[in-house]
Amino acid sequence: MHAKSKVNADSTELAKFERNAHRWWDTQGEFKPLHDINPLRLDYIDRRARLKGKQVLDVGCGGGILAEGMTRKGARVTGIDLGDAALTAARSHATESGLAIEYRNIPVEELAAAQPGSFDVVTCMEMLEHVPDPATAIFACTRVAKPGGHVFFSTINRSPKSFLFAILGAEYVLDMLPKGTHEYARFIRPAELARWARDARLDLVHIAGMSYNFITRSYKLTGDVTVNYLAHAVKG
Ligand code: SAH
Numbered sequence: 001m002h003a004k005s006k007v008n009a010d011s012t013e014l015a016k017f018e019r020n021a022h023r024w025w026d027t028q029g030e031f032k033p034l035h036d037i038n039p040l041r042l043d044y045i046d047r048r049a050r051l052k053g054k055q056v057l058d059v060g061c062g063g064g065i066l067a068e069g070m071t072r073k074g075a076r077v078t079g080i081d082l083g084d085a086a087l088t089a090a091r092s093h094a095t096e097s098g099l100a101i102e103y104r105n106i107p108v109e110e111l112a113a114a115q116p117g118s119f120d121v122v123t124c125m126e127m128l129e130h131v132p133d134p135a136t137a138i139f140a141c142t143r144v145a146k147p148g149g150h151v152f153f154s155t156i157n158r159s160p161k162s163f164l165f166a167i168l169g170a171e172y173v174l175d176m177l178p179k180g181t182h183e184y185a186r187f188i189r190p191a192e193l194a195r196w197a198r199d200a201r202l203d204l205v206h207i208a209g210m211s212y213n214f215i216t217r218s219y220k221l222t223g224d225v226t227v228n229y230l231a232h233a234v235k236g
């Protein structure tokens with residue numbers, strides 16, 4: 001097992017998710033926004049990487065919302081996270097749903113060192129903004145992908161609008177997320193993500209905004225990357 005001291009993870013951040021782990025599959029609960037954006041990101045990934053028959057690694061998989069969606073699209077998915085309660089919720093939900101998904105508690109850096117170049121597609125959604133050293137996590141996501149493989153990230157931009165919408169709006173006004181879910185300073189600008197990707201020899205080929213419409217209470221893909229955004233990269 002991994003030496004905890006070297007792991008690129010923040011126990012305070014992990015604890016925020018572990019506390020609510022029994023609610024991973026409550027579509028009206030703390031993780032509602034992840035359920036709401038799931039069809040959108042699943043479709044984006046499938047259109048760009050053709051999931052059917054692919055070996056996929058979902059990094060920071062939580063309760064398996066995206067991992068299950070990708071499995072239903074025909075991918076063979078492994079989900080990794082450092083939250084045991086999340087993994088327990090993910091495993092039992094997959095069993096209930098009759099889906100074969102492998103879930104493991106292992107840091108992406110460790111898996112990448114043990115099995116470099118082994119996945120066609122790597123997804124890492126809504127995790128980088130909770131990790132102490134996102135550049136190292138991006139490097140590991142790249143390392144574990146096959147040459148020519150697809151790597152997808154989603155995170156939150158650091159902008160006045162994201163402070164207003166992702167923190168004040170979502171946590172304090174609309175009560176969509178538990179207070180303290182996100183820390184503004186950890187948000188990641190697209191230019192930072194692009195630099196870290198470049199350093200990892202990853203070509204960032206597309207970025208799309210995911211905007212929340214407060215009237216219809218639904219998400220759509222837009223060109224506005226000032227709050228939530230998705231990025232598609234290819235390993236050279
Ligand atoms: N990717 C999932 C869950 C996002 S919530 C989705 O989009 O549906 C963030 C998840 O990241 C939590 O499950 C949390 O346990 C996990 N996480 C946070 N830091 C991590 C780290 N350093 N390594 C692996 N998982 C981490």
